[in-house]
Amino acid sequence: MSARTMTARTDSRPGRVWFVGAGPGSWDLLTIRAAACLRTADLVVHDALVPPWLRDAIAPTAELVPVERETADGDPGEATGRLLVQLAASGRTIVRLKGGDPAVFARLAEEIQPLRDAGIAYELVPGVTAALAAAAAAAAPLTSRATASSLTLVTGHEAGDKPNAVDFRTIASLPGTLAIYMGIEQMDRWSTALLEAGKPAETPVTIVSRCSWPDQRIITSTLARCAVDAAAAGLRPPAIAIVGAAAGSMQRTGPLAGRRVLVTRPAGQGEDLATAIRGSGGEAICVPVVRLDAPDSWQPLDDAIGAAGAYDWIVFSSVNGVRGFVARLRAAGRDARWLGTARIAAIGSATRRELDSVGLACDLVPDEFRSEGLAAAFADLPAGGRFLLVRADRGRDVLPTRLAAAGHHVVDVAAYTNRSLDSLDAATLEAVDAAGIDWITVTSPSIAAAAARLFGDRMRRWRIASISPVTTAALTSFGLQPAAEAQVATVSGLVAAMATVDGPR
Known part of the structure; x- marks a missing residue:
């Protein structure tokens, strides 16, 4: 048994539940172990913080069960725990897919308790938590030998009946960095509390909205102005505020510097292309338009x-x-x-x-x-x-x-x-529109057909990079003319074609 596997009793094991961290949202920040769990799950219970393109990495034979963050039936975490007990009773392997890391502000304790009571085995698979992902996106060091020897994680939302609320006076006195999860909605409240507790008004605050999603946004402010600046910028949840760490410049260099490139390959299939784009200075935004399924018969x-x-x-x-x-x-x-x-x-x-x-x-x-x-x-x-x-x-x-x-x-x-997605949800399309896409990559005729249908006239506003003459022919059949075509049908050839069109930068 794994060191992270726990159970209250050993005489009854109807099934197993894996609590899997989905990371901040982008499928290329999903861990290898998490992806393996998703490929072998019989059933996946997921919440709204897991984006639809990540759910495409789940085995096509798995049943998907969405759960609401709020419920009229008592505590939502306990309600989900009871649901997991019922589902595991069938003997199936259940994945509880949670945004970020399942052990950080994810109601894990409430969901685990019913499993413990029922003697059902479970295991935790960690994910990239929001504080780490946001710090990386903003190039903001969370610790420093000189100025920040500690890191404190705090939620911006407190349970209404919680007897001991966050003690901002104690937190304000800590000589380190403060990461506030779900920080936008209550930003005025917690920033005021920290100021009243003696935290300097000029303390830097970095706010990362929708980290790793297509419409990710990053702003820098101060403790005194962060609430006003976040409202003025129209930042959307989920967001995390990093108090005490200033965002770095993180200048990208290379032929695609400053370019945002949409990667449309199936979930889990575009890592090499995304890596090559970033290596050329560009920003890769991953929104799959097709998914891979088993054939109708093996x-x-x-x-x-x-x-x-x-x-x-x-x-x-x-x-x-x-x-x-x-x-x-x-x-x-x-x-x-x-x-x-x-x-x-x-x-x-x-x-x-x-x-x-x-x-x-x-x-x-x-x-x-x-x-x-x-x-x-x-x-x-x-x-x-x-x-x-x-x-x-x-x-x-x-x-x-x-x-x-x-x-x-x-x-x-x-x-x-290859199956084209039936649709892209409104939130995904809104995020893509807000991202300011420069290029869209198309790596097969099936992706060409799916992208033309799902993105519509947006395809005419973006520059299109085709991986081969066959893919170009598919695009032109939809009235779309690529701005670049790879000389060799490889990832490096595709990136080189975009770089040639953009010219030296």
């Missing part, structure tokens, strides 16, 4: 894996195809040895790296990272070859058509499906 892929050793070539058209194939291979109790003498081809360098990471040696990567490149690479093979193509359920027919025309036997199976 049977065709399972049958193909069962006969894998009979193929001459197994061809992967994406990273996700590799992941789906390997997951089903392992689920059948098999490994790379089962593939026998079959050779392996990957459509591009990223797919090859994924194969390498799971221990499958790649024999061929075409010079041109698309179906036409693969078809050209196989053009000189004698007829009669046996090919297994592993890809999405809705892919282009270029490769299977050309292979079949050349006299090869082709089996085409789906390892996953």
Whole structure:
């Protein structure tokens, strides 16, 4: 049992509950362990502080149960705890997904108590809490050997019946930094209390609104003026105020400095692109427009894996195809040895790296990272070859058509499906509008179709970066003309294309 796993009794374990921290909001601040929990959960209980794009990282087979922060049925934390007991009674694995870190101002104690009473095992998976994320976003050090040897976390909202409210006089005397969670709504009250307790009026205050969301905003003020300045700026919750730490300048350099770039890949799939954008000085804002689901049936892929050793070539058209194939291979109790003498081809360098990471040696990567490149690479093979193509359920027919025309036997199976999101909620669109987007990246025809539908005329105001000619063709079919197209269909090629258009900065 993990050191962080607890239970009140050991004679009854109907299920297990994982309290998982979702971080401040951006999916690239989700921890690896948290993402793993979401992929294996049977049921996910989430609240409003978890943004919709993060929920897309949840396993498609998991049931989603939203809970309200306020309820007429007594304490909302205890009500949620009772709900978790009922859900765990079925023996399923439950993830309680909470914004930030589940142990920091998240009503964890109230939700845990019913589980303890029922003898249900639970575990805590920490997340990036708001104070740390906000300090990083503002480049504001929380501690300093010279001026801040302590950090105090305080909530701006107090429970109405709490017998011992925050003692601001004691807090004001501490020689350190104060991070106030949920700080906007009661800013006038707590700033006045700190001033009356003797905190200097010129004490710096950094306020981070909607940290890591597309419409994140950061302002700096003083203790005397913070309430007025926050109201004038129209800052929206959730927000955190850091008292005693001034925001740094954090000047970004590089060809994309000052540019805000919208990353539209599925949740958990855009880390490499976001990292490359930041490495070039830009700001990556992640709003997925498609999600990855299991195919309608695993049977065709399972049958193909069962006969894998009979193929001459197994061809992967994406990273996700590799992941789906390997997951089903392992689920059948098999490994790379089962593939026998079959050779392996990957459509591009990223797919090859994924194969390498799971221990499958790649024999061929075409010079041109698309179906036409693969078809050209196989053009000189004698007829009669046996090919297994592993890809999405809705892919282009270029490769299977050309292979079949050349006299090869082709089996085409789906390892996953791309599904466009039905809609983006009003809060997400409002956040995107407020962010001031400069570029939107489009990395597949399916993302092109989803982005055109979900963002509408916004796409005509933003510059569009396309990863390949195939993606560009999909965009133009919707009347959208990319401002940049990658010379090589890779993340680095896409970033380089945007940098070329923007010019030296």
